[in-house]
Structures are given as C-alpha cells and as structure tokens.
Amino acid sequence: MRRSFLPIIVVIAGLLAIWYAAVVPMNIKMALTAAERIGIAVTPVGAKERRDRSAMRLVVQNTFAIKDTFALERPRLPAPHQVATELWNSTINKKITSKRSLVFHGWITLSSTLLGFAIGTGLGILLAIGIVYNRAMDMSVMPWAIASQTIPILAIAPMIIVVFNSVGLQGIVPKAIISAYLSFFPVVVGMVKGLRSPDQMHLDLLKTYNASSLEGFWKLRLPSSMPFLFASLKIGIAASLVGAIVGELPTGAVRGLGARLLSGSYYGQTIQIWSALLAAALLAASLVALIGLLQRLTLNRMGMS
Amino acid sequence: MTLVIFAFVFWLVSWRINFVLANSAASETRLIKLVVPVIFGITILVVWELVVRGLNVPLVILPPPSVIADTFLAKLPILWKDFIQTFVKGALSGYLIGCTAAIALAILVERFDFLRRGLLPVGNFLAALPIIGTAPILVMWFGFDWHSKAAVVVVMVFFPMLINTVAGLSETTAMQRDLMKTYSADPWQAFIKLRLPAAMPFIFNGLKISTTLALIGAIVAEFFGSPTLGMGFRISASIGQLALDMVWAEIVVAAIAGSAFYGIVAIIEKGVTFWHPSQRG
Numbered sequence: 001m002r003r004s005f006l007p008i009i010v011v012i013a014g015l016l017a018i019w020y021a022a023v024v025p026m027n028i029k030m031a032l033t034a035a036e037r038i039g040i041a042v043t044p045v046g047a048k049e050r051r052d053r054s055a056m057r058l059v060v061q062n063t064f065a066i067k068d069t070f071a072l073e074r075p076r077l078p079a080p081h082q083v084a085t086e087l088w089n090s091t092i093n094k095k096i097t098s099k100r101s102l103v104f105h106g107w108i109t110l111s112s113t114l115l116g117f118a119i120g121t122g123l124g125i126l127l128a129i130g131i132v133y134n135r136a137m138d139m140s141v142m143p144w145a146i147a148s149q150t151i152p153i154l155a156i157a158p159m160i161i162v163v164f165n166s167v168g169l170q171g172i173v174p175k176a177i178i179s180a181y182l183s184f185f186p187v188v189v190g191m192v193k194g195l196r197s198p199d200q201m202h203l204d205l206l207k208t209y210n211a212s213s214l215e216g217f218w219k220l221r222l223p224s225s226m227p228f229l230f231a232s233l234k235i236g237i238a239a240s241l242v243g244a245i246v247g248e249l250p251t252g253a254v255r256g257l258g259a260r261l262l263s264g265s266y267y268g269q270t271i272q273i274w275s276a277l278l279a280a281a282l283l284a285a286s287l288v289a290l291i292g293l294l295q296r297l298t299l300n301r302m303g304m305s
Numbered sequence: 306m307t308l309v310i311f312a313f314v315f316w317l318v319s320w321r322i323n324f325v326l327a328n329s330a331a332s333e334t335r336l337i338k339l340v341v342p343v344i345f346g347i348t349i350l351v352v353w354e355l356v357v358r359g360l361n362v363p364l365v366i367l368p369p370p371s372v373i374a375d376t377f378l379a380k381l382p383i384l385w386k387d388f389i390q391t392f393v394k395g396a397l398s399g400y401l402i403g404c405t406a407a408i409a410l411a412i413l414v415e416r417f418d419f420l421r422r423g424l425l426p427v428g429n430f431l432a433a434l435p436i437i438g439t440a441p442i443l444v445m446w447f448g449f450d451w452h453s454k455a456a457v458v459v460v461m462v463f464f465p466m467l468i469n470t471v472a473g474l475s476e477t478t479a480m481q482r483d484l485m486k487t488y489s490a491d492p493w494q495a496f497i498k499l500r501l502p503a504a505m506p507f508i509f510n511g512l513k514i515s516t517t518l519a520l521i522g523a524i525v526a527e528f529f530g531s532p533t534l535g536m537g538f539r540i541s542a543s544i545g546q547l548a549l550d551m552v553w554a555e556i557v558v559a560a561i562a563g564s565a566f567y568g569i570v571a572i573i574e575k576g577v578t579f580w581h582p583s584q585r586g
Contacts, residue, residue, distance in 0.1 A: 007423025015427075076446065136320070136327035139338065140345035150567035151560040152520040154437075155540060158528070159552050162544045163366055234433075242435045249528050257438075265441030265529055277438045284434050 025055035026077040027069035078271045086275040108256040112172045116179020117240040124187030132195040175247035182243040183236030190232025194225025230295035308359030312352045319348040368550040376550040391536040394451035395523035399458025411470035432464035440526040457526040462515035473507025509574040516566045
C-alpha cells in the first residue's frame with residue numbers, strides 16, 4: 001500500500017489537472033457573454049459570432065476571461081473547488097434537518113439502500129442455501145439467476161416505484177425493493193460458489209467424523225463461503241446504492257440524492273448536480289470500505305487472511 | 306378463485322416433475338439440463354397469468370404475460386424504432402468507443418509500472434461509484450439525442466474495462482517473459498504473442514460486464530431527457546399513461562437485447578480464448 005501511495009497521488013493530481021484544464025474551454029463562451037454584458041471588450045463581438053468559433057481559439061483571443069471561467073454561477077463544467085465549496089456548504093454549514101442539506105438527502109438514500117441491501121442479501125443467502133442443498137432448485141433456478149444478470153434490471157426501477165405508488169406504498173419501501181433486487185443476484189451467485197468451495201477431501205473428512213449435514217453446513221460450508229460472500233457483498237452494496245438513486249428519479253422525488261440530481265438537471269444547477277454526485281461517490285466508497293473492513297476483521301478472526 | 310387454486314396445483318405438479326427429473330439417473334444429460342429450467346420458466350409464466358386473472362389484478366399494477374405478448378406483437382414497429390435508437394445508436398456506439406479507449410489507455414499505462422500502480426486503485430474506486438449519476442450532466446452537454454446516451458455509456462464501461470485490461474496485461478509470469486527473451490522477441494512481438502493473448506480472458510470479462518452496463522446506461526440516460534423515441538423514453542412515457550403492458554414489452558426487448566448482446570460476446574470469447582481452462586471443460 002505504501003509503495004502505491006505516491007503513484008495514486010500523482011494519478012489523482014493528474015485527473016484534477018485535466019479537470020481544471022477542461023473548465024476553461026468548456027465555460028469560455030458563457031464567461032465571454034457574461035463579460036460582454038457588463039461592458040468589457042470581447043473579441044469577436046456578439047454571442048452569435050462566437051457560437052461557431054472553436055473554444056480553444058476564443059480562449060487564446062480572450063485570455064483575460066480565463067479566471068472568470070472558474071467562477072461562473074451555472075457553469076457547464078464547474079471547477080473542482082466550486083464543487084468542493086458547495087459540498088462543504090451543503091453538508092457542514094447547513095443544519096441536517098434542512099431541505100438543502102446533503103446529509104439529509106444522503107440519509108434518505110442511505111436508509112433505503114441499507115434496508116434493501118439487508119433484504120436482498122438475506123434472501124440471496126437463503127436462496128443460495130436452497131440451491132446448494134436441493135438439486136431440483138439448483139437446476140431450475142440457477143440458469144435464470146445467471147441469465148438475469150445480463151438483463152438491464154435497472155430499467156424496471158421506475159415501474160416498481162409507480163406500481164407501488166398506485167397501491168399506496170410510498171417512500172422508503174419501493175426504493176428498498178429495487179435495491180434489494182439489484183443486490184440479490186450477485187449474492188446468490190457468489191454464495192452458491194462459496195458454499196460449494198470446500199473440496200471433496202474436506203467433505204469426506206466431515207463424513208468420517210460422522211457429522212450431520214447441518215453440522216457440515218455450520219462448520220465447513222458456511223465458514224469457507226465467507227471470502228466469496230464478502231466479494232459479492234461489495235458488488236451488492238454498490239448496486240444497492242445505484243438502485244436507490246435511480247429509484248428516486250421517476251416520481252420526481254423531492255428527497256434523496258437522486259432527487260438532487262434530477263432537480264439540478266431541471267434547473268441547470270450544475271454545481272448542485274456535481275456535489276450530489278460527489279456525495280453519492282463518497283457514500284459508495286465508504287460503504288464498500290466498510291464491507292472491506294468487516295471482511296478483514298472477520299477473515300482475520302477466522303484465520304483465513 | 307378456481308384459477309388461483311389451479312395455479313397452485315400447476316406449481317406443485319411442475320415442481321414434482323422437476324424434482325423427479327433432477328434426481329433421476331439422467332440428470333447430467335444436456336437435455337435434462339435444458340428442460341428443467343425451461344419447465345421452471347414456463348411454470349412462473351403460467352402461475353403469473355393464472356394468479357393475475359384469478360385475483361383480477363388491475364392492468365395498471367401487473368398485466369398478465371398474455372397481454373404483454375399481445376402488446377409486444379402489436380407494437381413491434383415502435384419497439385423496433387426504440388431498439389434502434391437506444392441500443393444500436395446509443396448503447397452500441399458508446400460501448401465500442403468506451404471499450405476501445407479503455408483498452409488503448411490500458412496498453413499505454415501498462416508500460417509504466419508507476420502509472421499502473423497509481424491508476425489501478427483509482428480505477429477500482431471509480432468503477433464502484435454510481436457513475437450513472439453523470440447522466441444528467443452528459444445530457445446537458447451533448448443534447449437530447451443519442452450522442453449523450455453514447456457518452457453516458459462510454460463513461461460507464463470505461464473504468465471496468467480499464468481495470469480488467471490492466472489486470473490482464475500483468476497476468477504473465479516471469480518465466481513466460483524470460484522465455485520470450487530467450488527467443489529474442491522484441492517488446493512488440495512479446496506483446497502480440499504473449500501478453501495480449503494472456504490478457505484476453507480478463508478483457509473478455511470486462512467486455513461481458515460492460516454489455517449490461519451499456520444497456521443500463523443508455524436506458525437510464527433517457528430518463529433525463531431524450532427525443533420522443535427510445536426504450537427509456539417509452540418506459541417513462543408509458544408509466545405516465547399507466548400503460549404497463551407497454552412498459553413490460555420494452556422490458557422484454559431490453560431482456561432479449563441484453564442477453565443476446567452478452568451471448569454474442571461470450572461466443573466470441575469462446576473462439577478467442579479456446580485455450581483457457583474455463584473454456585475447455
């Protein structure tokens with residue numbers, strides 16, 4: 001890890017530099033129009049003239065406007081520091097109960113993510129146990145479980161929301177169902193692989209101990225499935241978060257990170273979109289990191305890492 | 306009510322058949338392996354149909370499969386246009402651009418150990434993020450037509466593809482690389498004959514993951530704005546009209562397109578990586 005520290009910093013710095021460099025040409029036309037409005041001489045005159053010019057040429061002709069491109073109110077591409085400021089203002093500087101606080105919206109999304117993740121993981125593990133112990137179930141369900149991963153399940157998210165709305169269920173539950181659905185299949189597939197991972201020697205050993213099949217499950221199959229389970233949990237929780245965010249889009253939801261994205265895109269509030277996006281990214285990263293930590297702790301105690 | 310009871314009976318009978326088939330002596334044959342999931346699928350459809358009809362579930366909550374099939378056949382021209390707009394123009398072009406760019410960057414990066422060590426963790430991190438959230442931004446930049454959908458797809462497939470290719474290109478062992486040296490292969494030859502083939506299982510893994518991501522990206526991006534055609538547009542518009550049979554018909558199209566896309570990539574993989582243990586069994 002320490003060996004990779006410097007390269008990671010360099011790569012991140014490089015990405016930020018590219019981002020900053022892209023801000024200038026992306027925003028130059030807007031900045032020039034704004035500058036012209038307050039009476040600064042701009043070459044060439046008139047927004048119409050500039051529309052078909054290449055952004056690069058405009059930058060070279062109007063170098064004075066470069067610093068303006070980083071400070072627009074509704075830029076096409078906000079600069080990193082603008083996004084960071086907005087993120088700071090809408091998390092730390094706002095009361096958490098405020099409708100404009102990202103902590104508030106993040107919590108709405110997080111709660112349905114976690115509820116859905118818990119349901120999906122629980123059902124997934126149960127189905128995996130069924131598949132491993134019941135041959136008919138294995139042969140009937142497993143091909144469909146695998147095939148369903150190639151289907152863009154996320155596309156049905158809006159329908160689930162609307163259908164549950166029409167039967168009177170609102171708020172956290174429909175979103176949680178989408179999250180559950182998305183985390184369900186990765187867990188099933190990973191867990192089946194995990195429960196089958198003990199090799200024949202180990203299974204035979206348990207037989208010579210005269211272990212019942214229940215004991216075989218608790219003492220051999222379940223422990224040896226843990227690495228597989230954690231690997232699929234990481235995929236599952238990321239998918240759950242995406243599901244919760246997309247689940248917030250169709251009803252024009254007023255709360256949640258997805259709603260922030262949508263309202264930002266309706267009103268052209270680009271900085272709001274980017275900060276919601278960054279908040280979602282931080283949430284996803286910390287959830288995956290949390291699972292990673294749990295994995296390390298569990299596997300350490302089991303002596304498997 | 307009789308229909309519901311009949312559904313339950315049908316479920317029991319077909320499950321019994323599957324149970325017998327799965328535990329019979331012939332359960333390892335290809336035919337049985339194909340028949341059992343098919344029976345299961347048909348059972349689900351029949352039970353769905355019977356329960357929805359038996360309990361008089363309104364069409365706006367859950368249409369029965371027969372109605373969905375009718376809509377699918379009746380609206381085939383519209384569905385086809387949506388398919389072209391979303392899949393061929395949006396998803397496929399974005400998929401090709403994104404995968405090509407990612408593989409090219411991975412090949413460049415792989416030559417520099419420093420970059421590889423920095424880019425792999427960052428790429429892994431980015432691949433786990435809800436990248437679909439960039440859709441509103443890209444729709445704002447590239448307009449409502451398929452260009453913005455392709456852009457979303459490019460961003461979505463890029464990072465999974467990048468990390469898979471980079472991981473694949475560093476798959477070769479020191480022994481194999483030494484062998485190339487003893488053959489006095491120049492770096493280019495070593496790349497074409499050793500490292501690229503060795504990376505193929507990983508590259509195809511990324512390509513397969515990306516097929517689903519591409520379709521999801523193209524459909525979800527249309528929720529943020531689109532011309533008046535496309536699968537995502539049709540889904541959100543039909544939900545507005547409570548025409549759930551049309552929504553389900555689009556989902557059928559998405560399912561067929563998704564599995565066919567995946568299947569084609571898997572077939573190409575079989576041809577290219579025939580030597581890999583996972584393909585030989």
